[in-house]
Amino acid sequence: xxxxxxxxxxxxxxSMLRLLKKLDPHGTHxxxxxxxxxxxxxxNDPVDIAFVDVDLYGSNxxxxxxxxxxINKEINVIMYTGHTQFKADALDLYVSGYIVKPVTExxxxxVLKHLRYPIKELHVRCFGHFEVFYGSLPxxxxxxxxxxxxxxxxxxxxAEVSEGELRYLLWADDEDTPKKKSYIRTIIxxxxxxxxxxxxxxxxxxxxxxxxVNPDRLKCDYFDYLNGKDxxxxxxxxxxxxxxxxxxxxxxxxxxNS
Numbered sequence: 241x242x243x244x245x246x247x248x249x250x251x252x253x254x255s256m257l258r259l260l261k262k263l264d265p266h267g268t269h270x271x272x273x274x275x276x277x278x279x280x281x282x283x284n285d286p287v288d289i290a291f292v293d294v295d296l297y298g299s300n301x302x303x304x305x306x307x308x309x310x311i312n313k314e315i316n317v318i319m320y321t322g323h324t325q326f327k328a329d330a331l332d333l334y335v336s337g338y339i340v341k342p343v344t345e346x347x348x349x350x351v352l353k354h355l356r357y358p359i360k361e362l363h364v365r366c367f368g369h370f371e372v373f374y375g376s377l378p379x380x381x382x383x384x385x386x387x388x389x390x391x392x393x394x395x396x397x398x399a400e401v402s403e404g405e406l407r408y409l410l411w412a413d414d415e416d417t418p419k420k421k422s423y424i425r426t427i428i429x430x431x432x433x434x435x436x437x438x439x440x441x442x443x444x445x446x447x448x449x450x451x452x453v454n455p456d457r458l459k460c461d462y463f464d465y466l467n468g469k470d471x472x473x474x475x476x477x478x479x480x481x482x483x484x485x486x487x488x489x490x491x492x493x494x495x496x497n498s
Contacts, residue, residue, distance in 0.1 A: 241264055241267045241268075241288040241289060241359045241361075242267060242268045242269075242285070242286055242287050242288050242289075242439040243260055243264075243267065243268070243269045243270070243287065243288060243289040243290070243291065244269075244270045244271070244272065244278065244281055244282070244287050244289075244290050244291070245257065245260075245269070245270070245271045245272070245290075245291040246271075246272050246273070246274075246275065246278040246290070246291070246292055246293060246296065246301075246304070247271070247273065247291075247293040247296070248273055248274075248293065248295075248296050248297035249293075250273065252293070252341070253271035253272075253273070254271070255342070255343070256271065256291060256320070256343060257269050257271050259343065259344075259345055259348050260348070262345065263345065263348060263349060263352070266456070266457060268439060268441070273297075274298075275296065275298075275299045275304055278290075278304070279304075279307060279308070279311065282308060282311050282312060282315065283311055285439070286360075286437065286438065286439040287312070287315055288315070288316060288357075288359045288360065288439075289315070289316045289317075289318060289336075289352075289355070289359075290308060290315050290316070290317050290318070291318050291319075291320055292304055292305055292308075292317060292318070292319055292320070293319075293320060293321055294319055294321035294323060294326045294330070295321060295322070295323065301319060301321070302319075302326065302329055302330065302333065305317050305319070305330075305333050305335065306333065309333070314357045315357070316336040316337075316355045316356055316357050317333070317335040317336060318335060318336055318337040318338070318339060318351055319335050319337070319338045319339070320338070320339040320340070320341060320343055321338075321339075321340065321341060322340065322341040323340075324340055334356065335356075336351070336354065336355050336356040336357075337351035337354060337355075339351055358375075360374055360375035360438075361374075361375070361459060362374050362379070362435065362438045362439070362440050362458070362459065363459040363460065364394060364458060364459065364460040364461070364462070365460075365461055365473070366391075366394065366395075366460065366461055366462035366479060366480055367461055367462070367465075367471065367473035367474045367476065367478060367479055368473055368476065368478050368479075368481060369480070369481050369482050370387070370391045370480040370481075370482060370483065372387070372390065374438040379434060379435075379438065380434075381430055381431065381434050382430050382433075382434065383426065383427055383430045385410055385427055386427050386430045386431050386434070388409070388483060389406060389409065389410075389424075389427050389428070389431065390431050390444075391480055391483060391487075392405075392406070392409055392486060393444065393451060393452065393453045394453055394458070394460060394462065394463075395462075395480070395486065395487065395490055396452065396453075397455060397462075397463065397466060398452055398453060398454065398455045399452060400447070400450040400451070400452045401450060401451050401452060402449060402450050403421060403424055403449045403450075403451075404416075406424050406427075406451070407420055407424065409486065410423075410424070428444060428446065428451060431444055432444050440457065440458075442454060442457050443457050443458055461473060461474070462479075474494075477494075477495045479491045479494060479495075
């Protein structure tokens with residue numbers, strides 16, 4: 241999940257970030273001290289939860305929540321403060337929770353169970369037809385080849401893929417041209433930019449002309465299956481059905497003894 245915490249005390253921010261990273265180590269957790277930076281972040285980056293202190297230097301957290309509602313009504317707001325007397329006012333703003341400082345791991349874990357709006361997660365379906373979802377909606381890439389390149393990288397399960405392999409994937413030949421190299425890099429950039437809009441910035445990596453995905457950062461039924469989890473869709477013996485020769489290799493390896 242993606243969170244932002246606003247507090248005018250650096251110690252309080254760092255304390256909250258430590259707890260969030262402990263409970264959600266793969267999430268993106270940001271802390272800020274001023275309302276301007278906070279609102280800019282909300283406008284420009286996907287945020288699932290905003291932790292807002294009531295007593296802010298130069299501003300009031302409750303007023304900030306009202307401004308936040310005008311920007312994005314589907315952000316879960318959790319008020320956290322050293323005072324109990326503002327709870328009724330906070331609940332009148334339909335916040336998802338109210339925590340009194342000092343915040344404990346147990347307090348935080350409990351309030352996260354009762355969010356008003358479901359957390360939108362990026363997840364990948366490989367069994368059946370390959371699809372990338374953000375929440376319940378399919379992710380749309382700008383370039384027509386981006387989806388297949390992303391599928392191919394996922395199929396390799398974190399192994400490095402050379403530009404030559406991607407060139408063969410896209411054009412079925414090994415002729416190297418500057419135009420093709422540039423196009424492959426454009427495709428990788430499109431994948432990264434698209435995933436970034438879903439709050440994921442650490443999935444595609446590259447090193448000296450090789451590309452790979454980080455399986456630990458991606459919720460994916462294929463990765464779950466390889467890790468021994470029970471994936472019901474895998475029992476249908478269908479894998480990335482819209483793709484041909486390269487997906488056939490994995491498909492046969494998965495089901496040759498079925």
